[in-house]
Amino acid sequence: DAGVTQSPTHLIKTRGQQVTLRCSPKSGHDTVSWYQQALGQGPQFIFQYYEEEERQRGNFPDRFSGHQFPNYSSELNVNALLLGDSALYLCASSSKLATGTDTQYFGPGTRLTVL
Amino acid sequence: AQKITQTQPGMFVQEKEAVTLDCTYDTSDPSYGLFWYKQPSSGEMIFLIYQGSYDQQNATEGRYSLNFQKARKSANLVISASQLGDSAMYFCAMNDGGFKTIFGAGTRLFVKA
Numbered sequence: 001d002a003g004v005t006q007s008p009t010h011l012i013k014t015r016g017q018q019v020t021l022r023c024s025p026k027s028g029h030d031t032v033s034w035y036q037q038a039l040g041q042g043p044q045f046i047f048q049y050y051e052e053e054e055r056q057r058g059n060f061p062d063r064f065s066g067h068q069f070p071n072y073s074s075e076l077n078v079n080a081l082l083l084g085d086s087a088l089y090l091c092a093s094s095s096k097l098a099t100g101t102d103t104q105y106f107g108p109g110t111r112l113t114v115l
Numbered sequence: 116a117q118k119i120t121q122t123q124p125g126m127f128v129q130e131k132e133a134v135t136l137d138c139t140y141d142t143s144d145p146s147y148g149l150f151w152y153k154q155p156s157s158g159e160m161i162f163l164i165y166q167g168s169y170d171q172q173n174a175t176e177g178r179y180s181l182n183f184q185k186a187r188k189s190a191n192l193v194i195s196a197s198q199l200g201d202s203a204m205y206f207c208a209m210n211d212g213g214f215k216t217i218f219g220a221g222t223r224l225f226v227k228a
Contacts, residue, residue: 042206043216057213088158101167102148102210106160
């Protein structure tokens with residue numbers, strides 16, 4: 001049973017560029033959430049996708065956008081990158097219908113460095 | 116507003132001993148879930164244990180147990196028989212039935228041989 005996968009593992013970009021991160025959920029999961037984890041801090045919720053729609057968003061600017069595909073995989077896009085966007089980006093999948101709880105399972109993350 | 120507080124930035128424990136990592140939470144919603152995750156240096160968040168607010172019994176998963184004290188809004192993680200591989204960051208998290216899970220600042224656990 002494949003867990004949550006993310007690509008790429010590492011990414012280096014320069015200020016002002018745009019980046020796309022990808023996530024495939026755990027088998028049987030239909031909900032994908034994205035988190036930003038700065039060094040030394042806990043993950044911060046960016047947004048959650050369900051049925052191809054963003055259904056809640058955290059305190060992040062519009063430069064952060066996302067998409068969910070019919071196969072439940074998801075993308076996180078960040079435009080006009082800032083130095084402060086350097087972080088570990090974590091994708092998590094869940095399915096309350098399947099598991100009865102909101103337990104999220106995380107992927108290995110994408111480490112983004114903005115120079 | 117939802118809040119998770121982990122007051123121990125770092126903890127040391129001797130191998131084979133038990134350790135308790137503290138977590139307090141705040142929510143006005145009567146229905147919520149509490150989670151603990153382990154994050155090794157590799158970065159991946161590993162789910163350890165879940166406790167629902169209406170669960171009568173404390174959750175247990177192998178060497179992990181959750182000491183749930185609802186009136187005190189406390190959800191401490193107990194790791195029994197610590198192993199060197201338990202050295203990692205540990206995060207307490209909560210979901211109050213919405214779509215967002217919030218995390219504490221984490222506790223770094225060091226297991227000494």
